[in-house]
Amino acid sequence: MSELLDFTVYHLLHEFDPENKGFMPRARFYKALYLLDDRLKKRKIDIALPWCWYKFGPQVQERFITSSVFRLSASSPDLNEKYKVYFGKEPRTKGLPEKETAAIMNEIRKMNKEHLSTDKMVELVYAKAPRKMLRTFKELEDHFKNEILGSKEISQENLTKIVNFLDDIQRNYRKDEFAEMFEEYLRFDEALRMTLDNFPSRLKDINELLMKFRELIATKASLLFNENLPEDWIKERQAGLEERLSQFRTELDAYERTVLREMAKDQHEPNKHSRMLLEIGYDLTKEA
Amino acid sequence: MADLFLDTSVLLGYIFPKDRWEKNSISCFNAPQKKWTSSSVDAEMQKKCAYVRRKVQKDLLSLIMDLSQGKDKPLGESELVRIQNDLSGSKLEPMVMDLINEIKTRTPQISEACQRLREVLRGFLTYVQQHEDELKNKMTALELECWTRLDDYTDIQKKLAKYMKNDDDLEILLDAHDLALVRQLILDFVTADYDDYKYFESEVLSIVKINRIAFLHEFKPERVT
Numbered sequence: 001m002s003e004l005l006d007f008t009v010y011h012l013l014h015e016f017d018p019e020n021k022g023f024m025p026r027a028r029f030y031k032a033l034y035l036l037d038d039r040l041k042k043r044k045i046d047i048a049l050p051w052c053w054y055k056f057g058p059q060v061q062e063r064f065i066t067s068s069v070f071r072l073s074a075s076s077p078d079l080n081e082k083y084k085v086y087f088g089k090e091p092r093t094k095g096l097p098e099k100e101t102a103a104i105m106n107e108i109r110k111m112n113k114e115h116l117s118t119d120k121m122v123e124l125v126y127a128k129a130p131r132k133m134l135r136t137f138k139e140l141e142d143h144f145k146n147e148i149l150g151s152k153e154i155s156q157e158n159l160t161k162i163v164n165f166l167d168d169i170q171r172n173y174r175k176d177e178f179a180e181m182f183e184e185y186l187r188f189d190e191a192l193r194m195t196l197d198n199f200p201s202r203l204k205d206i207n208e209l210l211m212k213f214r215e216l217i218a219t220k221a222s223l224l225f226n227e228n229l230p231e232d233w234i235k236e237r238q239a240g241l242e243e244r245l246s247q248f249r250t251e252l253d254a255y256e257r258t259v260l261r262e263m264a265k266d267q268h269e270p271n272k273h274s275r276m277l278l279e280i281g282y283d284l285t286k287e288a
Numbered sequence: 289m290a291d292l293f294l295d296t297s298v299l300l301g302y303i304f305p306k307d308r309w310e311k312n313s314i315s316c317f318n319a320p321q322k323k324w325t326s327s328s329v330d331a332e333m334q335k336k337c338a339y340v341r342r343k344v345q346k347d348l349l350s351l352i353m354d355l356s357q358g359k360d361k362p363l364g365e366s367e368l369v370r371i372q373n374d375l376s377g378s379k380l381e382p383m384v385m386d387l388i389n390e391i392k393t394r395t396p397q398i399s400e401a402c403q404r405l406r407e408v409l410r411g412f413l414t415y416v417q418q419h420e421d422e423l424k425n426k427m428t429a430l431e432l433e434c435w436t437r438l439d440d441y442t443d444i445q446k447k448l449a450k451y452m453k454n455d456d457d458l459e460i461l462l463d464a465h466d467l468a469l470v471r472q473l474i475l476d477f478v479t480a481d482y483d484d485y486k487y488f489e490s491e492v493l494s495i496v497k498i499n500r501i502a503f504l505h506e507f508k509p510e511r512v513t
Contacts, residue, residue, distance in 0.1 A: 170353055183342065186349040194410060260410075260417040267414050274411030275305075276383040281340045281412070282304035283379060285297075288339035 002048035006091040008104050010069040012036060013087035015108045022084040026072065027056060029085040031121040032111065034058035038128070039107050045100050052226035053134065055218040057125040061229060066091065130225040133172040137214045140165040144207050159200055166192060177224055181216050181245055187252055188213050194259050209255055212248050216241065290474040290499050291322040293464040294432065296332045296456070297480035298504055299325065303337060303419040309480055312504045316478055317426070324475070326463035327436045330427070332456050337420060341413065347380050348409045352402045362395040363388070383408070437466040447495045451488035457481070465496035480504040 012032060017023040024032075034057070037049040050064035062072065071086040093101060116124070129135045143165065147158045166189055175182055188209065195206050219241045223234060270278065294316060301313035317323065351374050355367060371388060375381040387404060396404075426432040441462050452458040461477070468475040475498055479485065482503045485492060489501050 167356065170356055183346050186353065187345060190349055193406065257417060260414050261421065263410065264414045264418040267411070270411045270415045273383055273387045273408040274415065276386065277344060277408060277412040278304050278415060279306040280379045280383060281344060282300060282306040282309065284340045284343055285300045285304065285336045288336040
């Protein structure tokens, strides 16, 4: 663990919330540290921040920070209550390079004076999203949350927006980096488009799959875009990803079958080209 | 009248209709005889159906994704070349090219061509799902009774292995043998895989308790043995 990191974490928390009143929600802490780290890197100062890209942008892995310099707790026993981060015991500064600690303090104070709202921080970190598709997936999920789930009737404009998000992701999907879930991506994208084309009123049913798929994508992103994390952590995440991908396949299968059964109710004979595809299908059974 | 044991190829002929197989598969299901299949057949059918669904989905959706990369514009020569390259050597090529040739004269937008491809895929998947469900329903209603074998028949298995290359085929033959033995049935084994049995038909029949191997392409449902 880096002593500069301990120093930075303690003083960031102390500066932003000097009376330890719980003004630093965990998500804000991650973003503030990430932005600070970014600024420090530009000054050639490396605090060895252990972080990875995840669902809501950078996620700091606190378990790799000295536990005495910060305290994490929920402000009520309610499990839904968001965690807050408090400063802990001040780490010793003896032996740390003065020039660097002064620069860190300077950047922390500068950032505090900017009074960045959490929304602004989200905007700033997402501008640095390592891949555009990660941002678009989040926007799609937000669109579902804000415009689809609570609506009794979904407007055409909101349906078109979903298609636009899907088209955008399709243009920016990185097959090379997200290869292990490429097939599931294609199938999920098509399942969502089938729902849009045939049963827009059932869009709410696919929201859970959307959230699970975004989690898969975000987990893969955390493996691709991270710094200062040990090999064991990577292996643990990779194993978790494989397990969740397999669960997702089962759920996607079930959803797909439900939609196809509904569509079969209105379908008559398959058209000429679907018929050709069925004949090809018979030949393909020999390959299986 | 012999009962019928339908192997995987017959069930697949019902799900993926092709030429005369479709008609003969349907006539099998409509035959007056009692019809059987087995849990090994069911498992193999599900495995093969899943493979075909995934393969067709992946190939077509990848093509659609590839075509949708740039801005939407009329389908031109460069897209036709791309389609041919993407599908080179793929079994899907004749179908896709037939569709593209049908619509290209009126130079549709790429997005329209993609939507047509999606509709073809959806038509295919819907049909497959519907027919998979129909088979399941037939099994549930015992219209097509599914037999589960409990005995390994190690000796018979060894003898059959000389002639049968495929382990799944071997297991299925043992299922039919077990059914005929346990239920004391005269059983015709119906298959579309002529090539797998034609050379060793008499040898296989001398090992297992099956009345005859009926090939789907010459299947006559009314035939009484």
